[in-house]
Amino acid sequence: MSDLDRHRIIRDLLKERPFASVRDLQKLLGVSAATVRRDIDKLHEIGVVRKVYGGISANDGYAYAERASARPYNENRDIAVEAKQAIAKVAERLVTDGDSIIVHAGSTCYYLGVRLARRNLRIYTNSMPLASYLGEHGTCHLVIAGGELHREPGIIHSATPSQPSFFASKFFLGTQGISSDGALESHPLLVKVIRELSECADEIVLLADSRKFSLKPRHAVLPLSRISTLVTDEGISDKNAQMIENAGIRLMIAQTAGEE
Structure with a gap:
């Protein structure tokens, strides 16, 4: 397989997920870790992807992020599932039995x-899909x-x-x-609801896979200073x-299944 073929495969992969580890790419391409790292360095050098710790990530403005920004909820739930589930697993550790959470x-x-x-x-939620799941399967x-x-x-929201x-x-x-302006949204109702709910909690925990840094919706909902x-x-x-650490925010990194 030529360098160009490997680079095309890597770029195609990053259209469907926000991150790929060196190990992920070794398995996909059937090459050594050294070859993968050379490919990552080359793609990073020409500016089409970003070299990050442990692997490679879609670049700002890359097609993956552009498509994801416009997808409805039912479709978006099935994008970057591996990263989202890893983030949820880490976030679960922040919850103590007996807590009241939103x-x-x-x-x-x-x-x-x-x-x-x-x-x-x-658990208080305004999510119809989550309320349905918890009602059927939960004991909380x-x-x-x-x-x-x-x-x-x-x-679910009251006018x-x-x-x-x-x-x-x-x-x-x-x-x-x-962004440096904080958490961003484009849907006016979400802007209103998030601001209302933020007044009802001691701490705000933001769950966001790394592709969200490539999306620039028009409304700043919460400043970074409000996120713990x-x-x-x-x-x-x-x-x-x-940027996150300079804002005084605790940064927790979820490892996807490709990492041990």
């Missing part, structure tokens, strides 16, 4: 909620937001101006994008990791 709508939060279904917790104390169902983006009568130790939420913890995958660049 789990927001969104695909990564859905995977977290599934993991928490049978824990001794009080479930509190569901009141109001109308908005099928896209899949949340009456009021905050839920629920106070949480932690508010877990996803985001459409991340970010859980992401190993595809995060050194530059973005430094």
